[in-house]
Amino acid sequence: MKTKTLLIAAAALAATVISSEAQVYSGIVGYVTTVMPAGTFVLVSNPLDDGTNTTTSVGQNLPNKSIIEVWNGSGFTASSKAGGVWTPDLPLPPGTGFFVDAKTSISNTFVGQIDTPVGGSVTNALPAGTFVLIASTIPFSGDLNDTNLNLGPSLANKSIVEVWNGNGYTASSKAGGVWSPDLTITNGEGFFVSSKTATNWVQTLPSN
Secondary structure (H helix, E strand, O other): OOOOOEEEEEEOOEEEEEEOOOOEEEOOEEEEEEEEOEOOEEEEEOOOEOOOOEHHHHOOOOOOOOEEEEEOOOOEEEEEEEOOEEEOOOEOOOOEEEEEEEOOOEEEEEEEEOOOOOOOEEEEEEOEOOEEEEOOOOOOOEEOOOOOOOOHHHOOOOOEEEEEOOOOEEEEEEEOOEEEOOOEEOOOEOEEEEEOOOEEEEEEOOOO
16 A cells, blocks of 8 residues: 555544645644636635535635536536625535636635544445546545545546646546556545446545
């Protein structure tokens, strides 16, 4: 197993999680900071449960005239911010990937809790043969062959992952149990997945 990008230590009933990017999680509450340049779409995700999980709450720090686009299965549904109000107010639960076009450059901080208990697991059901825009529901970073993120090992051969590179998508496919190229998924990043078979993507928050 490759070295985990998150170091996890249990203390009493709480856990403190520190990533290689210095994003800190205290107990079950924490934050993830994502840089969003002005005037360009970035593919991000909601990595934490803020209790509401809509464009209004997740995008509260984004400036007016910003746009969020959410995948609807065949295209994108857009929400825009004007006068401090997002219209329409779209759902963005943890594990949802979405595009953001910020009006000005911003380091947006997502604040909320990790719903998965220390030592517990979370399962995401991935359909077969269709692209879905998803993200890690536990704030992990890792590559596609890493059992920490556990996305790549969960998917069958001939599955595809597409990561936004700023101008288009970089695709990786699985053959013979190996992903090529071995793309890296960072905290707070969304990505497209087309699974060859219906698959349960299981992630575990280690207890040590």
